[in-house]
Amino acid sequence: NRFEDWLRAAPKAELHLHLDGTLGAGRLLQLADKNNVPLPYNTLQELEAAYHFENLQSFLDLYYLGASVLREEEDFYALMMDYLLRCRKNNIVHTEIMIEPQTYLPNGIDFPVFMAGFQRAVMEARSRWGQSVQLILSFLRHLPESAALDVLDKAENYRDDFVAIGLASSEQGNPPQKFTELYRRARERGYRLTAHAGEEGPPAFIRSALEDLTVERIDHGVRCLEDDTLVEVLRERRIPLTVCPLSNVRLCVFPTMKQHNILQLLARGLVVTVNSDDPAYFGGYLNDNFIALHRALNLNRSQALQMLRNGFEASFLATAEKSERL
Ligand code: HPA
Numbered sequence: 663n664r665f666e667d668w669l670r671a672a673p674k675a676e677l678h679l680h681l682d683g684t685l686g687a688g689r690l691l692q693l694a695d696k697n698n699v700p701l702p703y704n705t706l707q708e709l710e711a712a713y714h715f716e717n718l719q720s721f722l723d724l725y726y727l728g729a730s731v732l733r734e735e736e737d738f739y740a741l742m743m744d745y746l747l748r749c750r751k752n753n754i755v756h757t758e759i760m761i762e763p764q765t766y767l768p769n770g771i772d773f774p775v776f777m778a779g780f781q782r783a784v785m786e787a788r789s790r791w792g793q794s795v796q797l798i799l800s801f802l803r804h805l806p807e808s809a810a811l812d813v814l815d816k817a818e819n820y821r822d823d824f825v826a827i828g829l830a831s832s833e834q835g836n837p838p839q840k841f842t843e844l845y846r847r848a849r850e851r852g853y854r855l856t857a858h859a860g861e862e863g864p865p866a867f868i869r870s871a872l873e874d875l876t877v878e879r880i881d882h883g884v885r886c887l888e889d890d891t892l893v894e895v896l897r898e899r900r901i902p903l904t905v906c907p908l909s910n911v912r913l914c915v916f917p918t919m920k921q922h923n924i925l926q927l928l929a930r931g932l933v934v935t936v937n938s939d940d941p942a943y944f945g946g947y948l949n950d951n952f953i954a955l956h957r958a959l960n961l962n963r964s965q966a967l968q969m970l971r972n973g974f975e976a977s978f979l980a981t982a983e984k985s986e987r988l
């Protein structure tokens with residue numbers, strides 16, 4: 663297939679990826695066994711049968727349980743290295759990876775343990791094949807803002823490892839404005855800013871992320887189409903949306919891929935990018951997401967090329983580094 667061959671070979675940027683979402687079922691069970699973490703699933707069949715979600719929360723419950731098997735530096739190294747090798751296979755030349763310390767801290771795993779593993783894998787990929795990698799410090803919005811502020815302080819020892827902060831987890835009931843002080847402090851400390859908004863939450867959450875948190879891009883944002891004035895703001899300000907097609911279908915944001923609104927977002931002149939979110943749970947890495955759009959929506963080369971270019975434009979790379987890639 664000509665489109666698919668062309669797509670696989672094209673250099674890509676990925677901007678919306680949770681590292682814990684790359685933990686495959688096989689490695690998950692292997693680490694649970696090694697680290698003596700009890701799970702309600704004992705076989706690959708049992709575990710994979712649980713990969714059916716009704717909404718974001720039903721996914722998050724399994725996702726946090728899965729990540730609880732990560733305990734030692736070598737586990738974090740292996741997880742990061744597996745994903746970076748996937749980048750090489752998918753021709754993802756630049757990637758921005760969300761790290762969620764609040765998932766590990768309750769298990770007594772602190773920054774020195776997971777950061778050592780992550781740093782070692784990133785340095786190896788940079789030197790072995792020139793992989794471009796940036797990390798995003800992502801906070802869990804179902805927890806209080808005070809907890810996020812403590813984590814932001816802890817991360818000061820690793821300030822150079824993170825380009826930006828992000829906001830993930832349960833959107834319903836946890837509006838962006840809950841984290842106004844977190845974003846104020848992060849901005850003051852020189853972090854770039856992004857947040858999940860408008861995945862399950864209403865357009866008002868996208869507005870709040872822009873106005874209260876002053877984010878530069880929006881993760882997901884697909885519900886913006888319900889508010890024409892908001893679409894105009896996003897278009898005018900060239901605020902990128904990091905859209906995750908397979909994720910949206912698996913979490914029932916859209917009933918099927920044919921009903922996904924990504925081509926409408928693009929036609930409205932928005933800076934749309936394609937991303938995999940949690941590829942081990944949602945049935946595909948970045949190339950699979952593009953191919954699913956091609957099959958369901960007839961995504962053509964010129965549309966795909968626009969979204970590939972948008973990926974570099976929307977990245978947190980410095981302007982000089984961007985122009986080399988574009
Ligand atoms: N939304 C919110 N939080 C998440 C997601 C998502 O799609 N994936 C992992 N954490």
Ligand code: ZN
Nearest residue numbers: 678830881939
């Ligand atoms: Zn996400």
